[in-house]
Amino acid sequence: MLPLCSRVLLSHPFSPMSLMALREQLNMLVNSMYIEGLLDQQFQQLQMLQDASSPGFVAEVINLFCEDAERILTELTKDQAVVDFQKVDAYVHQLKGSSSSVGAQNVKLACIQFRQFCEENNKDGCLNALNVVKHHYYLLRNKFDTMLQLEQRIQAYDSKQQN
């Protein structure tokens, strides 16, 4: 949860918050995500791949991840009456892969648990595991949304300064 003052400032998009303050807020958010286990070291790898020649890279990958995750979660939510364990496992394997690639630690761990239930052909376990994955995914997405908004504001500020 962002501290109160940050929440207020974020709700006023034209408030003249300094570039430094924006960067500090972004750092605080990302640090809290590491501490809470939402992100792992792989996210740092992602950040390091972004540079002047590829300034939108992190945002691009986050967006691809979210599209992919939501597509998979939608598929998994269908037809819960009869569970096709192999098919479900294939989807969860995909989600585990992409969450691992972006550094989405909690989502990845939840997927690993989920696959365990698939392997055991445990229907209730799978249904529960799906809820756990969703829980972690939507928490993460929320924070990613804030992160990207902050990044956009920082980049807009940067380009304004240059004009």
Place this chain on the structure above:
Amino acid sequence: MSSSRGGNGRGGGEGERQIHVLAVDDSSVDRAMIARILRSAKYRVTTVDSGKKALELLGLEPDVNMIITDYWMPEMTGYELLKRVKESSELREIPVVIMSSENVPNRINRCLAEGAEDFLLKPVRPSDVSRLCSRIR
């Protein structure tokens, strides 16, 4: 499918041809990652999302210097793609690297036995790629 052909084009700073890597992965996230890693190492990259498309491209454009492919893909696995490449007289010289999120010794050995140049564990890092490409040059 995406290609950076229009950009730097051929020829690195030393007058050498840019190394062209074909990256194959059904995951859009992983395609973006591997493409970025390869491009920041100055390689020309073409990405496709399946083994079938990889073979189509290879049939048209034999200027691919290296193939890097995910192992686990629907329809055609990276292993199957590797076999097809190594069975082809036109393509067999192209080094093929397999990527996988799973560390399965049997799988790794089978791929290496089939002629894979290397086997990388995902998530792939820039250091994995530079280590690789320096051997392939």
